[in-house]
Amino acid sequence: MRLLILSDLVSRNTRIGKMNNNSRLAGPLWICQLSRKHGVVADTIDYFRSWDRSLLVKTIIKFFQNDTQIYLATSGSVDDSNTIYFKEICNEVRESLPHLKVILGGYRVITGDNDWVDASFIGRCSNLFEGYLAGQDISKYKIADNPATYKNPHNVIMETPVAPVVSGLEFASENEMLTIELGLGCKFNCAFCGFDYRNNKRPILNTIENVVKSCQSAYDMYGITDFYLADDTINEVDDKLELLIEANKKLSFKPNFMAFARLDIIGAKPHQIELLRQSNINTMFFGIESLNPTVTKSIRKGGNPEKNYDTLRLLKQEYPEAFTYGNFISGLSGDSRENIVDSAKRIVDEQLLTSAGINPLRIYSRIDNPDSQSEIDKDPAKYGYEILDGGQFAGQYGYDADHWRNDWCDDAIAAEISSEVDFMFASGLQSVYTAHEFASIKAMLPGHSVQQYNNLLPTANQMQQNLVARYIKEKAINII
Numbered sequence: 001m002r003l004l005i006l007s008d009l010v011s012r013n014t015r016i017g018k019m020n021n022n023s024r025l026a027g028p029l030w031i032c033q034l035s036r037k038h039g040v041v042a043d044t045i046d047y048f049r050s051w052d053r054s055l056l057v058k059t060i061i062k063f064f065q066n067d068t069q070i071y072l073a074t075s076g077s078v079d080d081s082n083t084i085y086f087k088e089i090c091n092e093v094r095e096s097l098p099h100l101k102v103i104l105g106g107y108r109v110i111t112g113d114n115d116w117v118d119a120s121f122i123g124r125c126s127n128l129f130e131g132y133l134a135g136q137d138i139s140k141y142k143i144a145d146n147p148a149t150y151k152n153p154h155n156v157i158m159e160t161p162v163a164p165v166v167s168g169l170e171f172a173s174e175n176e177m178l179t180i181e182l183g184l185g186c187k188f189n190c191a192f193c194g195f196d197y198r199n200n201k202r203p204i205l206n207t208i209e210n211v212v213k214s215c216q217s218a219y220d221m222y223g224i225t226d227f228y229l230a231d232d233t234i235n236e237v238d239d240k241l242e243l244l245i246e247a248n249k250k251l252s253f254k255p256n257f258m259a260f261a262r263l264d265i266i267g268a269k270p271h272q273i274e275l276l277r278q279s280n281i282n283t284m285f286f287g288i289e290s291l292n293p294t295v296t297k298s299i300r301k302g303g304n305p306e307k308n309y310d311t312l313r314l315l316k317q318e319y320p321e322a323f324t325y326g327n328f329i330s331g332l333s334g335d336s337r338e339n340i341v342d343s344a345k346r347i348v349d350e351q352l353l354t355s356a357g358i359n360p361l362r363i364y365s366r367i368d369n370p371d372s373q374s375e376i377d378k379d380p381a382k383y384g385y386e387i388l389d390g391g392q393f394a395g396q397y398g399y400d401a402d403h404w405r406n407d408w409c410d411d412a413i414a415a416e417i418s419s420e421v422d423f424m425f426a427s428g429l430q431s432v433y434t435a436h437e438f439a440s441i442k443a444m445l446p447g448h449s450v451q452q453y454n455n456l457l458p459t460a461n462q463m464q465q466n467l468v469a470r471y472i473k474e475k476a477i478n479i480i
């Protein structure tokens with residue numbers, strides 16, 4: 001049996017242009033690792049959108065050789081932007097290999113049709129995929145036919161956190177990043193949040209050994225030193241930080257980690273600043289969302305805004321070398337244009353964050369997977385939102401968002417405020433990048449100041465293109 005997974009995060013839209021992706025998706029690497037345990041010959045083709053099409057198809061056919069059980073899969077991450085091209089590739093491969101089976105994974109809503117997809121896996125379900133490959137009966141997890149679609153029960157953690165160990169077949173470079181997880185599950189349930197495993201009272205931690213193996217193998221094989229921590233929140237308890245500190249002690253190099261952290265928890269546990277430093281988490285994404293007390297109460301996140309300002313001051317004083325990014329939401333019920341602008345002004349005036357950004361609230365009340373819906377999506381009226389007629393528009397996750405209005409604005413006004421305030425952040429703070437973008441460009445071009453990186457995007461993109469070209473060449477020749 002042979003399994004090949006195609007993946008590609010393509011690029012990010014930064015404020016100053018597109019940034020080419022330089023990280024490998026953890027999901028496909030992890031699925032390969034699990035599949036190999038079952039005797040499957042498994043591999044990935046990364047950056048597949050950058051391959052010359054005929055070389056890609058030729059390489060896929062070469063990989064499958066004369067095997068009779070062959071599976072071509074893609075990992076959709078959160079959105080499905082690669083699916084149309086992936087379908088074209090599958091159809092082309094099928095002309096030579098009609099017995100090919102096609103699998104989609106990682107999506108949040110049902111995608112693809114049974115005229116080209118054999119099985120689809122929604123959300124986190126590597127356990128089900130393993131069962132599928134092993135020929136086990138997983139029918140009780142089937143949520144749809146055409147194509148056969150499987151999903152784990154909502155909010156039940158059936159998997160372990162992912163920290164893939166590279167195999168030597170990735171042909172990666174020291175300027176790329178790898179994603180790992182320290183734990184699964186977030187004990188909070190913020191009203192706007194649609195992430196899996198929120199409101200989970202029993203988060204599962206990874207082991208120190210897995211984390212060390214993953215990071216050390218990436219370093220030994222490719223010289224990789226920069227990692228994204230995919231955990232929804234890294235600091236709701238001290239355990240994850242302590243785990244990472246212990247793992248760091250066992251590594252032969254000093255890694256850099258980027259993580260999502262909650263500012264209000266650092267405020268309640270200021271000793272975490274030292275834990276963050278010792279963890280080598282030096283790029284942080286804070287979903288601050290709002291600094292209006294009425295709003296933070298209704299969205300169940302953020303606590304006391306004045307305390308959050310104090311925490312930002314303390315963090316800046318005690319961990320000045322950390323890159324801190326704050327994300328805000330415009331349009332939340334109970335807020336006002338004045339408050340949003342005033343909060344941004346205070347942050348810029350005191351330079352409380354290295355960078356910040358703001359997005360308008362998106363409501364997804366009409367999607368077919370309730371697991372991906374936030375409390376606001378599920379019951380907009382309870383939170384003060386009226387869903388308007390007149391169709392939907394493309395939301396940030398690849399499915400359609402609603403038009404809405406509340407006590408003081410609508411989605412169009414929220415978008416307008418976002419543009420205005422985002423410009424304040426972009427022009428008034430040190431960096432134009434989000435935490436992900438900064439971690440990415442720093443891995444690509446280490447050793448520059450925060451401000452210098454604002455001018456290095458074209459150089460980083462050029463380097464990424466060279467790196468991907470080298471990867472394609474090596475992978476095409478050496479595919480197993």
Ligand code: SF4
Pocket residue numbers: 186187188189190193194195198199232233262287301
């Ligand atoms: S926004 Fe963050 S802290 Fe809140 S529920 Fe979602 S993952 Fe948890």
